[in-house]
Amino acid sequence: MLEVRGIDVFYGDVQVIWDLSFSVSEGEVVALIGANGAGKSTTLKTISGILSPRKGTITFNGEDILKIKPYRLIEMGIAHVPEGRRLFVEMTVEENLDMGSLRGTARKERQRNKEMVYSIFPRLKERSRQLAGTLSGGEQQMLAIGRGLMSMPRLIMFDEPSLGLAPILVKEIFAVIENIRKEGVTVLIVEQNVKQTLSVADRAYVLETGKMVLEGTGKELMDNEHVKTAFLGV
Amino acid sequence: MSVQIEIFLQTLIAGLLLGGLYALIGIGMTLIMGVMKIINLAHGELMMVAMYIAYWLFVLFHIDPYVSVLIATPVMFFMGVAIQKYLINPVMKVESILPENQVILTVGIGMVLSNMATIFFTSDYRSTPVDYASNAFYLSDYWRDSPIELSLSIPWTVSFILAVIITVSLWFFLTKTDTGKSIRATAQDKDAALMMGVNVERMRVVTFGLGAALVGAAGCLFIPIYYLYPALGGKFTLIAFVITILGGLGSTIGAIIGGLILGIFESMTATYVGMGWAPVGRFVIFIAALIFLPGGVAAILRRHKLGK
Numbered sequence: 431m432l433e434v435r436g437i438d439v440f441y442g443d444v445q446v447i448w449d450l451s452f453s454v455s456e457g458e459v460v461a462l463i464g465a466n467g468a469g470k471s472t473t474l475k476t477i478s479g480i481l482s483p484r485k486g487t488i489t490f491n492g493e494d495i496l497k498i499k500p501y502r503l504i505e506m507g508i509a510h511v512p513e514g515r516r517l518f519v520e521m522t523v524e525e526n527l528d529m530g531s532l533r534g535t536a537r538k539e540r541q542r543n544k545e546m547v548y549s550i551f552p553r554l555k556e557r558s559r560q561l562a563g564t565l566s567g568g569e570q571q572m573l574a575i576g577r578g579l580m581s582m583p584r585l586i587m588f589d590e591p592s593l594g595l596a597p598i599l600v601k602e603i604f605a606v607i608e609n610i611r612k613e614g615v616t617v618l619i620v621e622q623n624v625k626q627t628l629s630v631a632d633r634a635y636v637l638e639t640g641k642m643v644l645e646g647t648g649k650e651l652m653d654n655e656h657v658k659t660a661f662l663g664v
Numbered sequence: 665m666s667v668q669i670e671i672f673l674q675t676l677i678a679g680l681l682l683g684g685l686y687a688l689i690g691i692g693m694t695l696i697m698g699v700m701k702i703i704n705l706a707h708g709e710l711m712m713v714a715m716y717i718a719y720w721l722f723v724l725f726h727i728d729p730y731v732s733v734l735i736a737t738p739v740m741f742f743m744g745v746a747i748q749k750y751l752i753n754p755v756m757k758v759e760s761i762l763p764e765n766q767v768i769l770t771v772g773i774g775m776v777l778s779n780m781a782t783i784f785f786t787s788d789y790r791s792t793p794v795d796y797a798s799n800a801f802y803l804s805d806y807w808r809d810s811p812i813e814l815s816l817s818i819p820w821t822v823s824f825i826l827a828v829i830i831t832v833s834l835w836f837f838l839t840k841t842d843t844g845k846s847i848r849a850t851a852q853d854k855d856a857a858l859m860m861g862v863n864v865e866r867m868r869v870v871t872f873g874l875g876a877a878l879v880g881a882a883g884c885l886f887i888p889i890y891y892l893y894p895a896l897g898g899k900f901t902l903i904a905f906v907i908t909i910l911g912g913l914g915s916t917i918g919a920i921i922g923g924l925i926l927g928i929f930e931s932m933t934a935t936y937v938g939m940g941w942a943p944v945g946r947f948v949i950f951i952a953a954l955i956f957l958p959g960g961v962a963a964i965l966r967r968h969k970l971g972k
């Protein structure tokens with residue numbers, strides 16, 4: 431479904447991604463793990479067109495998405511739930527959900543999808559008229575996920591969805607991600623919470639300073655010595 | 665005593681009416697500021713252009729300035745679109761040019777506009793002598809035994825009401841339509857807006873057009889009650905700038921409140937200090953806002969709404 435081939439990504443003159451390749455197949459949950467600053471967020475931002483690679487290709491269902499205007503990607507079925515949530519803090523919860531469904535079929539199905547998001551996260555329904563900036567951290571993450579789902583994605587990319595949340599909320603968020611995949615949506619997830627992530631991921635890639643160093647199934651990596659010492663604190 | 669109250673109330677009303685028009689000017693600038701992160705220092709000059717349009721429509725075709733709103737506003741919209749698309753956008757794309765210098769470009773646009781107006785129309789003062797120019801409502805006509813007498817100039821009142829109507833329509837546009845929400849989203853977080861499928865570049869163009877249209881409408885509302893001359897643009901750019909600072913950069917509600925405060929303050933200064941002192945009052949409020957109200961009115965509103 432998603433094919434990233436040999437991309438180099440720069441911030442100005444500084445290269446942060448080196449010849450990176452990986453793929454995600456339809457229906458999979460794939461994780462990108464790696465230490466802070468490894469280039470995970472940069473990779474996701476490149477897929478969603480906020481950054482452009484200097485080299486390499488990215489295709490989605492065979493289509494070269496580097497040639498497509500970034501604002502059209504969501505219509506093709508790629509949703510990005512970014513690091514730090516990036517909500518529109520001075521807009522209401524409901525308006526944030528509206529922003530997730532600006533184009534195509536998602537626009538027509540807005541009302542129905544809103545009800546769907548509210549049924550997953552009843553707390554958002556109670557707070558639908560509240561400004562997003564006034565929500566708690568957990569509620570903000572729910573809203574960010576809900577906003578991503580509003581676009582009826584085929585591939586949804588999560589960037590550290592559990593960051594800064596209490597353990598009980600982390601569990602809730604992971605349960606929701608499991609459900610999203612059960613609905614047939616493909617998931618690409620970036621996480622610091624390696625243990626929990628590897629337990630839901632079919633496959634995972636390990637990034638180190640912008641280079642791919644390991645790949646394998648979630649279980650293989652869980653048992654990998656390098657992963658154990660570097661991320662699992664064993 | 666009742667004379668004192670009469671003067672005070674009359675001054676307050678005049679300030680409120682002026683403030684409503686100021687708000688319209690300020691909203692245009694603050695919208696542009698929010699979405700593009702640059703101050704449009706050609707804002708007043710755009711208003712001057714709209715005023716000349718209304719002026720010539722009046723002189724040549726006897727079209728009432730209030731009707732000209734319907735003509736000048738779309739013309740200014742497209743002019744704003746063209747300025748953003750063909751002048752500002754190419755400059756914004758060059759990373760080596762600092763945002764400060766993009767602002768200088770708007771200063772240049774303003775200078776070109778006012779110089780062109782001088783060349784084509786000379787620097788003469790002009791006005792549109794509409795036949796209702798000096799008509800007014802009097803309180804005593806409605807309340808015979810009123811202890812005080814107040815008057816409400818008809819053109820000022822009509823201009824104010826139209827400014828309110830335009831502002832309310834804009835509010836509906838920004839809160840109820842997808843394009844309006846996309847504009848606000850772009851101002852708040854342009855990368856997140858892009859991820860949501862907002863064509864950010866188009867929003868910039870639309871917003872500049874909208875800002876120009878709003879200040880253009882304000883120009884048409886001003887001309888029945890004001891003199892027009894090419895250098896008037898610079899003065900109103902300054903006014904818009906003060907309102908934007910006072911209201912908080914990028915805040916629409918802030919600009920409305922800021923416009924009203926400035927209008928009332930100027931009117932009070934003119935009555936109680938002296939006619940020529942209004943610009944000084946404007947300057948005082950500008951400095952006071954910078955020192956005592958960083959972030960402007962919007963910062964206060966935000967503290968209350970976001971509980972921070």
Ligand SMILES: Nc1ncnc2c1ncn2[C@@H]1O[C@H](COP(=O)(O)OP(=O)(O)O)[C@@H](O)[C@H]1O
Nearest residue numbers: 441444446464465466467468469470471472473
């Ligand atoms: N906006 C930016 N400008 C310059 N460098 C950046 C920027 N964002 C991230 N970087 C750098 O790129 C590298 C990768 O960052 P990032 O992709 O955010 O890592 P991760 O998400 O894996 O923690 C880091 O060295 C970081 O300092």
Ligand SMILES: [Mg+2]
Nearest residue numbers: 470471472513
């Ligand atoms: Mg990151």
